[in-house]
Structures are given as structure tokens and as C-alpha cells.
Amino acid sequence: MVHLRDIKTDVKIGSLTLRNPVMPASGTFGYGEEFAEYVDYNLLGAIVVKGLSLEPRAGNPPPRIIETASGMLNAIGMENIGVQAFIKDKLPFLRQFRCAVIANIYGETVEEYCKVAEVLSGAEGVHALEVNISCPNVEKGGVAFGTDPAMVHEVTGKVKSSTNLPVIVKLSPNVTDITGIAVSAQDAGADAISLINTMTGMSVDIISRTSNLANLTGGLSGPAIKPIALRMVWEVYNKVNIPVIGIGGITTPEDAVEFMIAGASAVQIGTANLINPLATMDVLEGILTYLEVQDIADLRDLVGSLKLERPEE
Amino acid sequence: MVHLRDIKTDVKIGSLTLRNPVMPASGTFGYGEEFAEYVDYNLLGAIVVKGLSLEPRAGNPPPRIIETASGMLNAIGMENIGVQAFIKDKLPFLRQFRCAVIANIYGETVEEYCKVAEVLSGAEGVHALEVNISCPNVEKGGVAFGTDPAMVHEVTGKVKSSTNLPVIVKLSPNVTDITGIAVSAQDAGADAISLINTMTGMSVDIISRTSNLANLTGGLSGPAIKPIALRMVWEVYNKVNIPVIGIGGITTPEDAVEFMIAGASAVQIGTANLINPLATMDVLEGILTYLEVQDIADLRDLVGSLKLERPEE
């Protein structure tokens, strides 16, 4: 029986090694300040910060969120303080922790993606970039880049040449064939694939007959989308040989383990943070317990271990 | 103030007129026998039966279903008695009711779709065909036809020439651009568009490390997918000029009204029937109450009435 302290949980993403596979999902953890009183960041595999663009962005008008069955729609619209302010005002705070800092980046043009990547590569304390080509809530960029394999290839390749940091490409689930997109990203040099971002959705107020979001549509997240995310992780895991980071509705340790069995080397926790600021810690603890109870000494042995044959009953 | 009895609720689908916009979704109402003790079929707009293929199909091995957050995955695999047995054994029973009977059809090849359409066109008591090009749980046909605009055009056009019944094309949400698919179907002569079918998803048992479905993946349905369905209905409504039938997570009258505001001329209720056999009746009653309270004399005035400008607060 393996002992908790002997379990190997490190995850390699390009040249970066994470101490464990648990991190928050971009946009649900701010720039890390608010949750520092709740979560011991030293215990996290990494922190992923809110998406950054070259210039500050105001985002969409309110209302920006609405609850749905086992999920929520958001249309934040990439509000952020811009990459310079991030480096100046937020990064110093994050540097004090042992966990890796992953900067989620966003641009309206390929050039903007590259520029943001460049700027962040020069900053001390950023350990990897997560390229968000999947935001459904902006008019330009975002999901437009994430649905066409050729575009994915271009953005990934150019960002890759703008930085020496590991590059994680975050994909949109709003596509017919997620594997084609993932393979494009890999071919262009991506060090890992994050999936999924939100699914585009809508919600209507039947009295005013308006959308419940000022932006009309929004991105669906939370437990509702978990089955879709899990399927995409499995599909992509079978087609690429770079690590897959599983995201989508993960709320409990069991959810996270499901993603790992389906092929995720690491997991991100998004919406669950909004309900429980300690969600990342709870998931991490539970994964470790699972590994111990199931006598799995190395997390890697769990990743992609789905059995296709069903045991005889 | 409009009176309940004066409210116009009829819906035109090609040459067919439905008395009202409420019907069950295929595969959640069997062939109509089981629910006849629960629901007064004379009050329904139509009955949509389980998908029919040319020959009987055994479907997938169990387990075929698993619950998810606010939804379920199914991998029935198009089990059905075949179109001939349907006509002989099930149709006579359905003929006694005043509501329209819509036959959902499925084929592994374009020819099979056409053959099934032909056979049903000769049968008394079938009022329209719903062409399922979106089933994710079969190896051949199904969703393969529903994700490529050219294929959609071909299947729709050929089915259309095989029948004089109105042809409804039921689309898969597992695509990058639902409007392109819908326009293809319309261009090929579809009389209406049904959307959405289920989203492909997965669920893993973390103890046995097997899929919770023998078929590995399944189709996600229920309230979880409602926001996605609603968005797709809105997108398609704005691109086609044939009626759209809204499907996806509709459980309450409020859900149905949301779909209508977003552009659905009629609605289908699927998974909700499995929880409450009277779901169709409850939804219909609630829609009528809404129309009365909101003083809407004709259902058509509700369809697509979403306001894009938000009222000043």
C-alpha cells in the first residue's frame, strides 16, 4: 500500500514541472489576490490568472452572468487590467508563492497575442502561457481563432516563436471536431492543450423578452458541461502526445479523477471556485486520498487509464 | 385582454397544421403506447415516435444510460422495431387520436433514409417525417450526416424527393456552425428544422475505470443543455425562413416560452417526460396561461420576439 507522502503527483508541461495537477481555471480566481486568504497557494500546482490583453479592457456591460441548471452563463467580455498593470501591480504579490503562475492571454489579432506573450516572457515570475483562443464573449479574436485549425496553427506557432515559456493552448468546445483543432495546436508547437473553455449559450427573461445577459449570449460553465468536457478530453488524449489539462464542471475530487482517467494530466477548477473558494484545495486533497486508497503510486499511472472492456458482472 | 379560448396556437409545418406547438421529442415517448394512460394525445400538437430504421435494430448493450448534473447521457443506439413493424403494430393505435403523428427516421446510408421515408409515406396516419441526422450513438449514419453541410443537403434533398410528407430535419448541436447546416437543409427543401439533438458526452466510473456506458460515449440531454439549445435556436431562427422546432432541456412552460421568444415555432419535450410523464401537458397548459396573462392573442406574435435593446432600468 502506497503512502500518501510517497505518491508522485508532479506534472510536466514543456520545460515546466508542476508539483501537482490542480489549478484554478482562468477567470475564476482573479489575479490571485482575493483568494489568498482562503487558499494556501503554496499547495497548488499552479495559479492561472484572468485572461490578459495588451491594453486594459472594460469588458461587457452588466448583467454579465445568469444561473442555469447546474451551471452559469457568463459574458464578462475579457475585462482585464492589461498585461503591463498585471506585471506591475499583481505579479509581485504572486511571486511570493511556490506555485507556478500561468498567464492566460488573449488578443484581438495574432499580433496582439504575440505582443502579450513577449511582454510576459520578460517578466519574472510567469512560468507558462495559456493561450485563450476560445473566449466566446468578445467580438474579435477569442473563439474566432479557436474554431479553424489553420488559425489555431498560426496563432500557436507565432506565439510559440514570441516566447520561451511553455505554451498551453486553450481550446473551444464549440466545434465539430475537437481533435483536428488539438492536433493543429500540437503541430504548431503547443506544449499542452487545455480544454474546455465555455460552451456558447443563452438565457431569456420571458417577462421583458430580453436576454438575461446584456451581451445576448454567454459562455456556459459548471457541472452541466462536464460530460461534454470529459468526452473531449478523451478524444484529444487519444490523438495528441502532449499533456491535456482537463477543465469543465470539476467540483469534486471524483470529477477530477474522472478527467484523469479519461486522459487529463492536470485539471483546472473554474466555476466551483465561485461557490466554494476552497474548491481547489478540496479537490487536491481528495485526489490524493483516491490515489492512496486505490494504491496508485504515481499519478501518471492514472492518466488515460480508462478501460475499454467492461468487466464481466 | 385575450381569452384563453381565442388564443391562436396553430403551427404550420409545410402542408401540415398542428393544433398547438407542443410535442414529445423522439425517443422519450416510445411509440406512444406507454404514455396513453397518462397523456390525452388529442390535446398534443403532435406525437413524435422513436426513431425508425428500415430493419429492426437491437441497439447498444447495457448500461445505456447514466445520470449527470441536471441531465443524463443515453446510448440507446437506435434500438427500434423497424419501419414495417411500426406500421403494422403501432400506427393503428396512434390513428385513433386527433394529433399529428411525426415519424422520426434514421438510416445508415442515404438510401436507407429514402427507403424508410418512402415506406412511411405510403402509410395512413403518418403526417410528417423528422429526419434524424444527429444521433451520436451509432457507428454509421446518424451524426456523421449531420455535421457536414454537403451531406445534410444530400440527405435532405433525397428524402424530400422520396416523400410527399413534410420533411423536418433534426440537427446535431455538435458542430462549429449550426447556421450553415440549417441553411443547407433549408436549401435542400426542408420544411422545418428541429434542434437540438443530444450533445456527445461521457461519464467515467472511477472505481472500475470504465465508462458508465457500454457504448463509451452517449448523448447528453436535459436542463443542462438548455442554454446551448436556446442559443442555437436563436442563431438558426435568424438565418432561415422555415419554422424551427426548439428542443433541449425543456421541462417547464417557462422553458418553452424562452425557446419561442428565441424563435421556435414549436417545441419538443424530451428528457422531462422520463421524470414526469405528464410533462407535455404541463408545458402546454403553462404556455397557454402565459399567452393569456401576457395578452398575446396569437402564438406567432411570440415567436422570435426577443428584444435586442435592454429597457432602461
Add this chain to the structure above:
Amino acid sequence: MPLNKRILTGDVISNREVAEGHFLMAVKLPFAFETPLPGQFIMLRIKGKSEPFLGRPLSVYAFQRRREKVICEVLYRVVGKGTQQFSLLKFGSTVEVLGPLGRSFTIFPSEKDVILIAGGMGIAPMTYVAGHYRGSKAGSKMKMICYTGARSMDDLVALERMEVLCKTKVSTDDGSRGYHGMVTDLFKNDFPTLNIKKTVIYACGPRPMLKALAAILEDQPVICEVSLEERMACGVGVCLGCVTAIKDDRGNKQYKRVCKEGPVFNIKDIMWD
């Protein structure tokens, strides 16, 4: 077509932990609820809750109809989130009940001897079968034996009621009570002593247990009906979610709905793998 069926709303009048992780729930139902036949089940949901999302099938364990008072009892083990939520229900909680559902056990006249074989929670429908026979004039004097097994002593629940109804023989996998081994082995030891032509066997339990029973009874001219379990969504036959493989007349595999053509099947008709 009479429109007589609908989901009924019931009030939980008790929900007691009878052994660790095992609960006995009594639900007060409207008069319209039909009297269940042995082997039938209900689909149970918590009113107004979206979790569990689908109803859960539970066998009828006991049933009373006295004047206007209709009470249905179910016995269940907490195995996942649905049964977990059920276990939290309190006096006065409102539940939704669909049923009684499914094909019941065939009830035979008094000449027959009755054997009941229960594994784990299979004790629930078996108790209702025994109660049904004992409550009928013909059945009150029938020869009846129940073989019941569980993993361990602590999982042997609701024995008392069964013991009142008939002779009860017990086994546990760990030997903590009664015969040390599987309930089917306990039964197998007695099998040669039976007058099999005069016997009817009813069984309910995990699939491996029923499979073992099928092996024991192979080629024996004895009537045996078993109740199967399968995940269910609708419980009424419309979704085709709950099928199991059954031999058709020619011995070919055919899927049948456990909720409609079952849950009770002739043991000879079941395809085990």
C-alpha cells in the same frame, strides 16, 4: 383510453436507519395508488429537487391499504447520491411516486412449495412476495423457505419480518452469521431434498448470485422467476434505457426492458453474458 395514471405525491411518514446504511421508508400515498403486486417497483423522486435528477427504482417491501390510508414501504441501501438524498428525508418530506410498475412475479396456487432466495437488498421484494402469499387464503399454509445472504451480519437487514412469514436460512460471505459462503451454495445444499416439480423459486439479488443460481438450476424442470436490476430513467418503458439481454424463442439474443417486460423474468430466458 382512460387517463388514470399520473405521478402521485406522497408524504414520508417515517425513514429509519434499520442497519448501518440501510433505511426503511414509509410513504403515505393517495388512495388512487394501486395495490402493487409482488415484484413490482416504484420510481421515487424528491419533489422539487433537481438532484437526483432521475427517479430511482425501488421494490415494494410492504404495503397497506386501510380505508383511506395507503402506505407503501421501501427498504433501501445507500449506494450513491440518489439513495444518499433519500436517506436525508424526514417526516413530512414530499416525494413523487410513479407506480406500481413492471411485471410482477407469477403467483401460484397452494399446491406449490415456495422458495425465496434473496441476496442483499433482494430481501425487499422477497419479503413482499412472502407477505402476499401469507396474506392470501391459499398461501397462508403453503410451505415456504427463504434463503437470504449478505456480505456480513451487518448487511442482513429486515430479517425479523421475513422470519415471521416463513422459515429463514441465513448465509454471510464472511461467516459472521449463519452459513459461511454464498446464499446460492446454502440453497444448493438443500436443493436435492426438494420436490422440484412441486416447487416455485423466486429470487432477487446481485447479478452474479442470480447467475450462480441459473447454473444450479440448469436443465432442472423447476419454475424459477428472478427480478433483475438495471439503471433506469423512465421506469415505464419509453426510453429503452434499462434493457437486458433475453433469449427469444429461437434462443437468439434480444433486448428486453427491465422496467416493462421485467423486472421479473424466467431465469431460463436470461442471457448471462
Add this chain to the structure above:
Amino acid sequence: MPLNKRILTGDVISNREVAEGHFLMAVKLPFAFETPLPGQFIMLRIKGKSEPFLGRPLSVYAFQRRREKVICEVLYRVVGKGTQQFSLLKFGSTVEVLGPLGRSFTIFPSEKDVILIAGGMGIAPMTYVAGHYRGSKAGSKMKMICYTGARSMDDLVALERMEVLCKTKVSTDDGSRGYHGMVTDLFKNDFPTLNIKKTVIYACGPRPMLKALAAILEDQPVICEVSLEERMACGVGVCLGCVTAIKDDRGNKQYKRVCKEGPVFNIKDIMWD
């Protein structure tokens, strides 16, 4: 960085309908729950339930800390499925509480006169402000008036407690009690009589009411802080879901988080459209 914050689990010790559709809930919390400042709120969820999915923000209406006993009260109106589910909670139900959260009202020394203006459920935080002043040595003798308005008499809830704390003037849109008209009009009538340099105004209510108030106070050198409402997901500032348009130093529009930079804002900083 001290890790001192977490979601706390509380027990509902009462949840009473004080007027049709309006409930007063008292939750017993662990000692670790910090004493809320006036204007702060909590995020409330029902433990173990997935519906409502997100927490719901509710202002602190009253708060007691006596030895180990910590009790937080909220006053809420049923408007949708979250508050509907809250209204069904019974004595002993378990809730999850995050808080106290948000920027509070600025508390001034005793020289000031205090005006409270409440529309609808805005009465909840206003009562807590009044209680806070009255409970402090400096505030116990301050001049304080509350203007409170609602659609109709039946929606005027929890007046009693406010009336004990300060002079309370009432308006209803339908004239069923007090001044017939909007609470801001009632206030406007008295406004000329105020010593505005010596006055601080606190207000909470629907956006149109606060907008009307802003119009009355335009260009007046009076301190006025208002509490805004916006749909929230996290309540702690990480999701950017709850923003409202605020003027920055140069008068340009800037989104600020109602849960973090608010819910209390200077009325002059708010952009109304």
C-alpha cells in the same frame, strides 16, 4: 498571508414569513464569523443542494454575538427560485455562508445627522445601519430619520424594528399607508429643511429610486452613500460578474465590482445609464 477565511456552515434557527412573500431568517454561525459592518452582505447557499446553483447575496439585517453564540439575521423577499428555496428552509436546516463581504457604509462621528432612505428590501441594510449607530456610544443620541417606501402596505416589512431605532416616515406607491408616492418624493419634501453640511444620507433600494435620489442631490454638497444590487456569482471579487458603471477621477466610465468595491458607493460616482 493568514488563511483565515472559509465558507462557514450555519444552522437555521428560524425562518419566519413576516409578511406575504417576505421572510426573516436567523442563522446560527460559528464563532469565527466576523462581525459584519453596516452595508456588508453574505453569500447564502443551501448546503448539499445544487439548486440554487450559485449563492445569493443578502444584506445583514441584524447580528448578535453573545459569548459563543453568533447569530446573523437576513430579511428577504421571494423573487425567484433561490429565494423560493430559502423560504422552504426549516429549523435545523444547514446553510453555507460566505462573509461578511463587501465595502461597508462609512460611519461618521456623532456631530452628523443621519438620514436613511430605504426602498423595498433596502430596509434590511438600513436597519442594520441604524442599529449600528444606536448601539455605539457616539451614535446613541444622533438625530436619525428613516424614509422607507414600498409598493403597497403589505410590502412594508420589518418597520417595527426600525421604528424603535429612529423616527420612521413611510410612503407607498399606492397610498395604502403613509405618503402616497415614491419615497424619494417624500424625502424631497423634507430636503430643504435639512442642514446638508451636517447630514449624511444612506440609501438602498431599486435602481430607479436611487437614480431619482441622485437627481435630487445633484450639485448638493451632501454626503450620500448608496448600496447597489447586481447579480453575483462569487461575491468575493474573482469573477467580475457583478460590475456596475462608475465614474473614474476624470468622469470616464469604469466598471467596478459591486461585491468588492461595493455594494456601497458614493452616489456621485455612479453612472446611471
